[in-house]
Amino acid sequence: MDFTESTVDEPSIAKIGAGSFATVYVVRGGPIAYKQKIYLECQADSFFNIPRPFAFNDPDLHPDGFISCSPSPIPGQRHPTSSRPHVTPGLMVPFIKATYAMDRVLAFPYDASKAIVSAYFPANLQDATISLCRLYFGMIYPTTSRPRFVTASNFPLDEHRYTKLLESFPEFLQPVRAVAHGMGEMLAKLHYNAGVDGRDIEFVLGGSGGADFVYFVIDFNQIRAWSKGPDVSTLVSAFFENDPYYPRPVPNNQLYVSFKAGYLEACDPSDMTLAATFLQAIENEQATRSLR
Numbered sequence: 001m002d003f004t005e006s007t008v009d010e011p012s013i014a015k016i017g018a019g020s021f022a023t024v025y026v027v028r029g030g031p032i033a034y035k036q037k038i039y040l041e042c043q044a045d046s047f048f049n050i051p052r053p054f055a056f057n058d059p060d061l062h063p064d065g066f067i068s069c070s071p072s073p074i075p076g077q078r079h080p081t082s083s084r085p086h087v088t089p090g091l092m093v094p095f096i097k098a099t100y101a102m103d104r105v106l107a108f109p110y111d112a113s114k115a116i117v118s119a120y121f122p123a124n125l126q127d128a129t130i131s132l133c134r135l136y137f138g139m140i141y142p143t144t145s146r147p148r149f150v151t152a153s154n155f156p157l158d159e160h161r162y163t164k165l166l167e168s169f170p171e172f173l174q175p176v177r178a179v180a181h182g183m184g185e186m187l188a189k190l191h192y193n194a195g196v197d198g199r200d201i202e203f204v205l206g207g208s209g210g211a212d213f214v215y216f217v218i219d220f221n222q223i224r225a226w227s228k229g230p231d232v233s234t235l236v237s238a239f240f241e242n243d244p245y246y247p248r249p250v251p252n253n254q255l256y257v258s259f260k261a262g263y264l265e266a267c268d269p270s271d272m273t274l275a276a277t278f279l280q281a282i283e284n285e286q287a288t289r290s291l292r
Contacts, residue, residue: 046189047174047182047262048203048217051103055087058098066092105206105216107131112213115168120161121150128152133205135162135215136244137180137255156244157205159255172213177258179215180247184262186217187246191235191278192271196223199238203245228271232278239282249282250290 058065066089087101107113113130121128129152136156141147143160157165159176166173174182183203190198200222206214226234239246247255260279267275 046186047178048186048215049103050217051105054103055092055101056099057089057092057095057101059096060098065098105132105204105218106209106214107207108133108205109169109172109207109211109213111211112165112169112172115165116155116161117152119164120146120155121152122146125150125152130155131206133157134245135179135183135203135205137162137176137183137247138243138245154204169213172211174215177255180255180258181262182215183246184259184264185266187239188263188266188271188275190223191226192228192267192274195226195228196220197226197234197238199223199241201242201245228274230274230277232274232281235278236281236285240285249279249286251283 055066091101092099108116108130110129116130116133117126117128128150131153132155134154134156136158139156139158141156141158141161162173162176162179166176186203187198190196190201200219201217202219204216204218206216208214224234224238239249247253247259249256249260251257263279264272264275
């Protein structure tokens with residue numbers, strides 16, 4: 001990935017990504033990613049990790065615009081830890097818009113990156129380095145030829161590609177059905193714990209800075225509130241807008257069976273009726289689409 005230099009000198013920052021709703025920067029030398037948009041926090045005790053917010057700053061509200069998720073350190077008593085970086089107002093100075101400081105989703109392990117590039121990239125791009133992989137369990141890519149177009153920033157893995165990677169790194173990756181189960185678990189938590197539809201979220205595979213892989217769900221910029229009413233149409237539309245990630249909701253699709261189990265297991269008993277309504281609705285919609 002090419003880094004775009006910031007015009008700000010102190011601290012040194014670099015842009016590592018941009019989308020329709022946000023721009024992502026890193027402060028050099030640190031593990032914190034800075035995302036210039038309000039970010040929704042959801043439960044993180046799941047198969048998929050959610051990047052943690054560490055601090056927020058709105059320059060327009062100076063001097064009261066800085067909020068830290070960590071208590072102020074006491075002189076002589078702080079024990080630095082990489083697991084919970086402490087963000088100060090000075091680290092937010094380069095950003096002129098409202099900004100969150102968050103966990104950075106680290107790049108793919110180097111050896112796994114090279115394995116993917118060797119298997120799928122053309123000869124003239126064998127020096128590429130994978131940043132992240134998108135988990136596209138609703139897609140099926142041809143296995144007989146290399147793809148014509150490839151991207152190193154977010155290379156897509158369908159079930160077959162993921163399984164081939166798992167065969168090469170079985171000690172570091174989870175079984176494909178466990179990943180699908182985790183997708184269902186996370187979507188249910190977004191629906192019933194956070195009260196949102198999960199629209200346009202992304203399930204990605206990144207690194208840890210070492211040989212391990214980390215499963216993340218990112219990009220909550222387009223989610224919509226949902227009040228847990230009997231109308232699940234907004235959940236259904238959001239599901240199919242994200243459909244490259246989720247397994248096809250076909251009852252005999254084993255990945256979908258795992259996804260469905262993860263979804264139901266994450267629901268409280270009081271939410272089971274709505275959960276069943278949603279799952280039946282996406283199965284019906286998929287059946288309708290299959291006839292077109």
